[in-house]
Amino acid sequence: xxxxxxxxxxxxxxxxxxxxxxxxxxxAASDDTDKPxxxxxxxxxxxxxxxxxxxxxxxxxxDVIARFKRACGYNVLHPMGWDAFGMPAENxxxxxxxxxxxxxxxxxxxxxxxxxxxxxxLDWSREIATCDPNYYGHExxxxxxxxxxxxxxxxxxxxxxxxxxxxxxxxxxVIDGRGWRSGALVEKRELAQWxxxxxxxxxxxxxxxxxxDTWPEKVRLMQRNWIGRSEGVQFSFELEDxxxxxxxxxxxxxxxxxxxIFGATFCAVSADHPMTRGCAETSREIAxxxxxxxxxxTSEEAIERAxxxxxxxxxxxxxxxxxxxxxxxxxxxxxxMGYGEGAIFGCPGHDQRDLDFARKYxxxxxxxxxxxxxxxATFKIGDEAFLENEDDQSVMINSEFLNGMSVADAKxxxxxxxEKAGIGTRRTNYxxxxxxxxxQRYWGCPIPIIHCDTCGVVPVPKSDLPVVLPEDVSFSxxxxxxxxxxxxxRVDCPTCGKDASxxxxxxxxFVDSSWYFARFCSPHSDVPVxxxxxxxxxxxxxxxxxxEHAILHLLYSRFFMRAMRKTGHIGMDEPFASLFTxxxxxxxxxxxxxxxxxxPTDVISGPQGLRHAETGEPIIVGxxxxxxxxxxxVVDPEHIIEQYGADTARWFMLSDTPPERDIEWTxxxxxxxxxxxxxxxxxxxxxxxxxxxxxxxxxxxxxAAMALRRATHQALKAVSDDISALRFNRxxxxxxxxxxxxxxxxxxxxxxKELDWAVGEAARILVQMFAPMMPHxxxxxxxxxxxxxxxxxxxxPEVASELLVDDAITIAIQVNGKRRDEIKVQKGLPKEEIESxxxxxxxxxxxxxxxxxxxxxxxxxxxxxxxxx
RNA sequence: GCGGGCGUGCUGGAAUUGGUAGACAGACCGGACUUAAAAUCCGUUGGGCGUAUGCCCGUGGGGGUUCGAGUCCCCCCGCCCGCACCA
Numbered sequence: 010x011x012x013x014x015x016x017x018x019x020x021x022x023x024x025x026x027x028x029x030x031x032x033x034x035x036x037a038a039s040d041d042t043d044k045p046x047x048x049x050x051x052x053x054x055x056x057x058x059x060x061x062x063x064x065x066x067x068x069x070x071x072d073v074i075a076r077f078k079r080a081c082g083y084n085v086l087h088p089m090g091w092d093a094f095g096m097p098a099e100n101x102x103x104x105x106x107x108x109x110x111x112x113x114x115x116x117x118x119x120x121x122x123x124x125x126x127x128x129x130x131l132d133w134s135r136e137i138a139t140c141d142p143n144y145y146g147h148e149x150x151x152x153x154x155x156x157x158x159x160x161x162x163x164x165x166x167x168x169x170x171x172x173x174x175x176x177x178x179x180x181x182x183v184i185d186g187r188g189w190r191s192g193a194l195v196e197k198r199e200l201a202q203w204x205x206x207x208x209x210x211x212x213x214x215x216x217x218x219x220x221x222d223t224w225p226e227k228v229r230l231m232q233r234n235w236i237g238r239s240e241g242v243q244f245s246f247e248l249e250d251x252x253x254x255x256x257x258x259x260x261x262x263x264x265x266x267x268x269x270i271f272g273a274t275f276c277a278v279s280a281d282h283p284m285t286r287g288c289a290e291t292s293r294e295i296a297x298x299x300x301x302x303x304x305x306x307t308s309e310e311a312i313e314r315a316x317x318x319x320x321x322x323x324x325x326x327x328x329x330x331x332x333x334x335x336x337x338x339x340x341x342x343x344x345x346m347g348y349g350e351g352a353i354f355g356c357p358g359h360d361q362r363d364l365d366f367a368r369k370y371x372x373x374x375x376x377x378x379x380x381x382x383x384x385x386a387t388f389k390i391g392d393e394a395f396l397e398n399e400d401d402q403s404v405m406i407n408s409e410f411l412n413g414m415s416v417a418d419a420k421x422x423x424x425x426x427x428e429k430a431g432i433g434t435r436r437t438n439y440x441x442x443x444x445x446x447x448x449q450r451y452w453g454c455p456i457p458i459i460h461c462d463t464c465g466v467v468p469v470p471k472s473d474l475p476v477v478l479p480e481d482v483s484f485s486x487x488x489x490x491x492x493x494x495x496x497x498x499r500v501d502c503p504t505c506g507k508d509a510s511x512x513x514x515x516x517x518x519f520v521d522s523s524w525y526f527a528r529f530c531s532p533h534s535d536v537p538v539x540x541x542x543x544x545x546x547x548x549x550x551x552x553x554x555x556x557e558h559a560i561l562h563l564l565y566s567r568f569f570m571r572a573m574r575k576t577g578h579i580g581m582d583e584p585f586a587s588l589f590t591x592x593x594x595x596x597x598x599x600x601x602x603x604x605x606x607x608x609p610t611d612v613i614s615g616p617q618g619l620r621h622a623e624t625g626e627p628i629i630v631g632x633x634x635x636x637x638x639x640x641x642x643v644v645d646p647e648h649i650i651e652q653y654g655a656d657t658a659r660w661f662m663l664s665d666t667p668p669e670r671d672i673e674w675t676x677x678x679x680x681x682x683x684x685x686x687x688x689x690x691x692x693x694x695x696x697x698x699x700x701x702x703x704x705x706x707x708x709x710x711x712x713a714a715m716a717l718r719r720a721t722h723q724a725l726k727a728v729s730d731d732i733s734a735l736r737f738n739r740x741x742x743x744x745x746x747x748x749x750x751x752x753x754x755x756x757x758x759x760x761x762k763e764l765d766w767a768v769g770e771a772a773r774i775l776v777q778m779f780a781p782m783m784p785h786x787x788x789x790x791x792x793x794x795x796x797x798x799x800x801x802x803x804x805x806p807e808v809a810s811e812l813l814v815d816d817a818i819t820i821a822i823q824v825n826g827k828r829r830d831e832i833k834v835q836k837g838l839p840k841e842e843i844e845s846x847x848x849x850x851x852x853x854x855x856x857x858x859x860x861x862x863x864x865x866x867x868x869x870x871x872x873x874x875x876x877x878x
Numbered sequence: 879g880c881g882g883g884c885g886u887g888c889u890g891g892a893a894u895u896g897g898u899a900g901a902c903a904g905a906c907c908g909g910a911c912u913u914a915a916a917a918u919c920c921g922u923u924g925g926g927c928g929u930a931u932g933c934c935c936g937u938g939g940g941g942g943u944u945c946g947a948g949u950c951c952c953c954c955c956g957c958c959c960g961c962a963c964c965a
Contacts, residue, residue, distance in 0.1 A: 016917095052965095054965095055964095055965055057965090092965070095964085095965065096963090096964070096965085097964085097965085168963070169963080177963060178963070179963040179964060180961090180962080180963075180964095182963080182964080227882065227883070230881085230882070231881080231882065231960075234880090234881055234882080234961095235881095235961085235962085308961070308962080309879095309880080309961055309962075310879080310880085310960090310961050311961095312879090313879040313880065313961090314879055314880095315879090343879090347962095361879080362879080365879095441962095442962070444962085445962085445963080447963095448963065449963095450963095517963070518964095518965070519963095519965085522965085555965095556883095556959080556960090557959090557960085557964095557965080558965085559882095559960080560960080560961090560962085561962070561965095562965085664890085664902090664903070664904095665890045665891060665902085665903060665904080666890060666891070667891075670884090670890095670891095671958090672890085673889090673890070675889090675890085675904080677889095677904060677905070678890080678903085678904065680904090681903065681904055681905095682903095684917085684918095685903090687917085687918095688918090691918090738890090738891070738892085738902090738903095739892075739901095739902090741902080741903085742891090742892070742901065742902035742903075743901095743902080744902095745902055745903070746901080746902070749902090756919095819898085820897090820898080821897075821898035822898090823897085823898085823945085823946070825945080825946090826944095826945065826946045826947095827946095828898050831898065852931095863945090864945060865945090866897095866945050866946080868897065871894095871897050872897040872898075872946080873897095874897080874945050874946060875945090876945050876946095
């Protein structure tokens with residue numbers, strides 16, 4: 010890749026233009042509130058070490074939007090920061106004996122430099138890192154405000170506990186019931202933890218989704234399901250013992266299928282239900298069963314997939330409407346304590362889990378809903394529960410006073426009767442649970458709470474904030490270093506002055522990322538968010554990130570805004586006006602015959618197929634998967650930049666594949682992008698030989714000049730629309746088209762003056778159009794064309810709308826739906842005239858020979874379809 | 879288990895949202911240039927029949943609605959993702 014004068018050399022050009030942009034402070038967002046604002050934000054990265062291709066894709070998309078909007082006259086905020094707390098830093102500390110802080114800041118330095126190499130138009134003066142006390146101190150202060158506002162509570166919940174590492178494990182860290190690092194059998198353990206009361210906002214968070222109409226439908230649906238609103242009835246059963254004696258406790262259950270009450274044949278309570286706990290004290294079997302359930306883990310998936318099991322508790326529930334009918338009460342592994350009342354009645358005919366359970370324990374299965382055309386006497390349930398479909402005309406059977414009713418009517422009737430009898434109430438229930446934010450870890454934001462033997466839980470006074478993490482910690486022993494720190498924990502109680510101890514739990518890192526976007530508005534303010542700056546910049550106009558954050562991060566952020574509003578920190582509810590979720594970067598996987606993963610740079614193709622570059626072993630190609638260190642199918646962005654330049658990498662990321670889909674990184678694709686940068690350079694070089702003038706449009710224009718102008722402005726319109734809609738792949742196809750047209754014109758000898766004028770216009774607009782994608786090359790080309798200033802400081806060109814419509818258009822002619830010919834007509838020609846012209850055409854006459862015309866459909870400017878037979 | 883998504887040439891994808899399927903790109907093959915290679919330029923490429931400017935088939939499979947379906951509806955097949963302490 011030696012630089013000849015003919016070739017564009019990104020290694021020289023890119024650092025040069027990056028310096029120019031920096032010196033001119035092109036990308037610093039001013040707080041000039043007179044200008045219309047545009048806030049574009051990509052999800053900030055975790056500083057894991059080096060940027061990866063996923064970052065390149067994400068940040069390139071955001072940068073295209075930022076540069077485009079800036080050119081369109083907006084005051085653009087495009088900041089960057091670091092989601093800098095989290096477990097990998099602690100893992101590094103344990104594995105490599107490096108302090109989490111050192112590790113994190115070293116990574117930040119590397120990644121900041123790499124992002125700068127990419128030519129991102131970021132406002133670095135606003136950079137924040139969540140592990141900086143200047144950031145997390147404000148987080149602590151908001152926590153105290155939330156606490157005072159009643160948005161936070163402390164309660165006990167169960168976690169996966171690794172008894173060897175003395176740490177809580179994420180579900181994904183539990184593999185076959187054992188801790189991923191220690192291999193120890195994982196226990197369920199009850200811990201007192203802090204919760205944000207997000208469930209206070211269940212209904213609001215759900216309803217407000219309707220207004221987020223520029224979010225992907227998929228994400229809104231995922232959030233709706235996550236919040237999980239259901240309409241049902243909460244009611245209580247009377248309980249009796251084996252001998253039929255009434256007990257003094259009742260069993261509360263929640264159900265959405267109260268219509269099936271006559272099909273109930275058992276009750277089931279969670280293994281963590283107080284009733285089960287009570288029974289476990291006197292029964293060894295029940296205690297064992299509880300232990301078995303605990304080993305299942307806490308994930309809903311594991312619980313639902315597990316074989317349905319239970320154990321009788323020796324008590325019976327009296328049917329509310331059928332005296333003498335009693336239902337055995339089981340503790341069961343598929344009933345979740347966190348949902349509803351942690352207790353259900355089982356109706357095996359109409360719920361698959363209940364049916365599986367009933368079959369296992371030989372319980373009765375009574376069908377109570379049947380298709381309208383079924384015979385109630387013979388309708389039976391086989392291996393599949395009969396579920397009511399939405400449009401089903403099902404009717405109630407075997408249900409006394411409900412017989413013959415629809416499911417909806419039966420629900421209504423049962424709810425009313427229960428309310429009248431005083432045993433139940435209608436209730437809207439949500440699946441959304443409160444957000445547990447306590448983490449028993451070091452590298453996170455300390456929770457600003459003090460525990461005092463006398464005063465109990467005492468908030469740290471705001472004047473004592475921030476509670477700063479101690480740096481002199483060791484990771485040589487398992488467990489949380491804060492727990493065993495000699496001095497940090499000890500503190501005087503702010504209320505009574507006696508010896509007390511600090512909370513040693515830190516926040517879930519989702520707390521850090523739930524408000525960083527608001528902090529970017531005023532990153533140096535001495536309050537969490539400056540209200541004036543936030544009122545101007547918020548909400549984020551375009552948020553871009555991975556689909557993996559579709560639920561938690563986005564839902565927590567939506568909650569946080571509401572909590573911040575309630576405590577006076579911000580004046581709006583929704584953080585992200587528009588959301589875009591981009592796909593992953595994937596790559597083929599390579600293995601040796603022995604099954605070892607091989608990095609792509611070690612694979613060479615030779616006459617005998619793919620071989621290992623060093624050992625010569627044959628290489629087996631596997632499917633394309635998300636780039637991961639584990640499978641070694643990674644390509645290092647910095648390596649690509651060194652080889653081809655940032656513009657080529659950026660261009661490749663935007664070409665061909667729609668941004669929401671997974672993109673496959675291929676060497677051939679990168680080569681193609683590289684060749685195109687060179688082609689643009691040559692084309693612009695040739696165009697620069699033509700005098701570029703700012704003379705007005707020559708009048709009249711010859712046909713060739715007119716055609717090129719049309720192509721230019723049609724491309725400009727399409728590219729503008731496509732960038733606005735984040736359809737980068739389509740805008741790139743249009744740029745190729747214009748580059749092709751311009752290249753063709755430049756090959757023509759003896760061009761007219763008018764055509765050369767159009768060449769100048771096309772070249773100038775072409776450069777501006779690809780500038781958001783390949784900003785360095787664009788600056789170099791701009792200079793070559795002799796244009797004043799820099800592209801980054803130049804307004805987006807205006808579309809000459811009179812050139813967008815061709816006066817003659819080609820429309821297809823179909824006979825019986827099959828295309829037979831086409832006709833070129835004046836745009837807007839009336840139906841009748843099109844019809845008569847078409848019917849006279851030779852091809853049409855030929856195809857129609859001997860047939861009767863039954864109907865002629867003419868859609869002006871679109872199509873003609875002749876129905877004949 | 880529950881919930882969601884996707885399926886178009888050899889490949890990535892496009893299709894004005896019901897109106898000429900395959901834009902644009904990659905790859906391959908052929909040609910030009912070159913001592914040669916690279917680069918560049920030109921051309922071919924969904925399948926089948928065929929002398930044809932012609933016909934038939936074709937958007938995972940099957941059925942339906944419609945003058946007209948890649949697009950809308952129903953059923954089926956295949957692949958992928960999420961499921962609350964990874965971030």
